[in-house]
Amino acid sequence: MRLLYTLAWWLxxxxxxxxxxxxxxxxxxxxxxxxxxxxFYGRQPAPAAGTIWLHAVSVGETRxxxxxxxxxxxAWPACRIVLTHMTPTGRATGKALFAKHGARLVQSYLPYDxxxxxxxxxxxxxxxxxxxxxxxxxxxxxxxxxxxxVPVVLANARxxxxxxxxxxxxxxxIADAARGITLVAAQTQDDADRVRQLGVRDVVVTGSIKFDVxxxxxALATGAALRAAIGARPVLLCASTREGEEQLILDAYIRxxxxxxxxxxxxxxxxxxxxxxxxxxxxxSLAVQRRSGLGQDDAVAQGTQVLLGDSMGEMFAYYAACxxxxxxxxxxxxxxxxxxxxxxxxxxxxxxxxxFNFALVTEQAIAAGGAALVADADALMAQASALLQDPxxxxxxxxxxxxxxxxxxxxxPRTIAAxxxxxx
Numbered sequence: 001m002r003l004l005y006t007l008a009w010w011l012x013x014x015x016x017x018x019x020x021x022x023x024x025x026x027x028x029x030x031x032x033x034x035x036x037x038x039x040f041y042g043r044q045p046a047p048a049a050g051t052i053w054l055h056a057v058s059v060g061e062t063r064x065x066x067x068x069x070x071x072x073x074x075a076w077p078a079c080r081i082v083l084t085h086m087t088p089t090g091r092a093t094g095k096a097l098f099a100k101h102g103a104r105l106v107q108s109y110l111p112y113d114x115x116x117x118x119x120x121x122x123x124x125x126x127x128x129x130x131x132x133x134x135x136x137x138x139x140x141x142x143x144x145x146x147x148x149x150v151p152v153v154l155a156n157a158r159x160x161x162x163x164x165x166x167x168x169x170x171x172x173x174i175a176d177a178a179r180g181i182t183l184v185a186a187q188t189q190d191d192a193d194r195v196r197q198l199g200v201r202d203v204v205v206t207g208s209i210k211f212d213v214x215x216x217x218x219a220l221a222t223g224a225a226l227r228a229a230i231g232a233r234p235v236l237l238c239a240s241t242r243e244g245e246e247q248l249i250l251d252a253y254i255r256x257x258x259x260x261x262x263x264x265x266x267x268x269x270x271x272x273x274x275x276x277x278x279x280x281x282x283x284x285s286l287a288v289q290r291r292s293g294l295g296q297d298d299a300v301a302q303g304t305q306v307l308l309g310d311s312m313g314e315m316f317a318y319y320a321a322c323x324x325x326x327x328x329x330x331x332x333x334x335x336x337x338x339x340x341x342x343x344x345x346x347x348x349x350x351x352x353x354x355x356f357n358f359a360l361v362t363e364q365a366i367a368a369g370g371a372a373l374v375a376d377a378d379a380l381m382a383q384a385s386a387l388l389q390d391p392x393x394x395x396x397x398x399x400x401x402x403x404x405x406x407x408x409x410x411x412x413p414r415t416i417a418a419x420x421x422x423x424x
Contacts, residue, residue: 001173002139009114009140016112026272029088036109039117041124045106049078052423053127053150055110056083058090059312060338061133064156066097067212067412068131073104075416076423082125084110089271089312096313115140122148129423131155135163139173142180151182151422155415156209158187159194160335160356167198175199182422185415188360204418207411208361210340215316223320226291230300230307230321234262234388237322237347239315240269240337242329246277248377249331250284250306256381259388263300267309267318269328269337274310281306316341323394324348324387326380330355336362343370346402348394350374350383364408370401 017034024031035041045051052072056062062085069081083098083105085091091107098105108125111117118141130145131153132138145152159167167174178198185206186192192203227235236258238249246266253264268277274290281288286305291314294300300307309318319325319342330336330352339349339362349371355362365371374380387394 001171002143002176005139005173006115009112013112013114023272027088029091032088033109037112037117039111039114039120041108041120045125048080050076050080050423051125051127052076052079052081052129052131053125054081054083054131054133055136056085056090056094056133057136058085058087059093062090062093062097063213063315064210064338065133067214068155068209068415069098069101069105071412071416072419073101075420079128080104080106082106082108082127084108086110093313110138110141113138113140115144118144119147122150129153129419131419134158137167137174137177137181139177142177146180152180153419153422154181154184154195154200155419156187156206156411157184157195158191158208158357159198160359161194162335162356164194164197183418185418187411190360204414206414206418207408208340209411209415210338211344211405211408212410212412213341213344215320215344219314219316220320222314222317225296226294226317226321229294229298230263231302234259235265235322236262236384236388237265237267237318237325237342238328239267239309239318239325239342240328241266241277242269242332242334243273245328245331245377246280249326249380250280250286252377252381253306254284254286255378256385258381258385261302262385262388263307264305265307265309265318265322267315271310271312274308278308278310281308316345319345319347322347324350324384324397326350326352326374326384328352329357331377331380339365339371340405343401343405346398348372348387348397349401350380352376352380365401365404368400368404370397370404372397 020030056065083094111121129151134156178200181200184195184200184203187208189205192205195203287303288306289304290308290310292310325342325347327337327339333354335357336355342349374383
């Protein structure tokens with residue numbers, strides 16, 4: 001089965017590279033570092049006592065990995081980390097987050113899963129361990145790690161029932177890969193149970209590392225400056241919105257009766273859609289400004305109805321600047337996004353009905369009183385309007401969100417403890 005999978009990769013590679021080039025029209029980063037994606041590298045890296053390989057696909061996984069990376073470098077002070085990504089935005093986020101570590105952290109793109117390419121990566125960097133964040137299972141990568149005696153850890157792992165069904169339909173390919181994973185550190189007991197159904201032998205429950213993310217002081221300062229630019233107006237943030245959701249939100253916003261001068265702040269999840277979303281807003285005859293157009297001392301115009309968050313790496317700042325936050329990817333059946341970040345900043349959280357990627361944490365946040373479920377975009381606007389006009393309820397919900405986020409910390413040291421036997 002894996003041989004057919006490998007053949008399919010090689011046959012698809014010209015199309016994969018063509019798609020990469022086309023995506024580069026909107027995101028130039030996709031046209032850079034192609035050699036890394038194909039498993040070709042320059043000279044050998046400087047010698048180190050040991051290399052820890054950690055893979056974080058894109059922005060969300062990279063930000064979630066921050067406390068783990070800091071803890072790994074502290075626990076193994078002679079080692080360095082090779083941090084791999086699949087997307088330019090993930091790589092840019094990693095560069096911004098981990099510049100503080102200097103030469104102890106090296107970045108690269110993950111090579112395509114052809115078999116030969118991951119093997120070249122392993123020979124070049126000689127990692128002592130491979131740590132995959134969340135839900136990454138690459139059959140050839142895992143096979144090559146097993147071949148070169150590199151333990152594979154799936155950290156902060158989550159697996160929804162839907163994803164389990166998809167994996168099981170791939171049969172022996174995924175079953176063999178699962179058996180090749182040395183250790184899984186799962187976010188919840190349900191995640192652990194589903195991972196075991198794939199055939200992984202060693203599974204522990206450590207909790208979600210995302211609760212351990214420390215909000216950078218610089219992000220708080222940027223958020224305070226943005227809030228000063230907005231002024232005293234109530235702010236509803238719609239964060240990490242996905243294609244199709246902005247139109248629903250804008251239509252509901254026009255129908256809603258939000259408080260006078262309330263500002264709608266929309267931050268699309270994918271940067272290549274910033275221009276598209278601006279056109280959607282303008283098509284509704286709504287006055288729009290872009291975050292990128294605000295100078296250091298510029299104010300958001302009083303007549304502005306929608307502020308478009310078109311910057312990268314500022315999500316914490318956007319959360320800090322708002323009064324309440326809706327977390328996108330949940331109005332449509334996309335599985336939702338991480339609600340821990342706004343909760344950690346003490347912001348009331350609203351979330352749509354489709355949260356299968358974060359089911360348990362959503363249920364827990366709602367039960368704690370820090371989040372509320374909304375059935376659709378109209379319900380979102382109604383709930384936000386009620387909160388923004390009730391300061392006492394707004395503050396109480398924010399305090400409960402903060403308490404919820406605080407009480408679930410500790411996954412990082414539990415993950416480190418689980419990894420230690422594999423990395424003397």
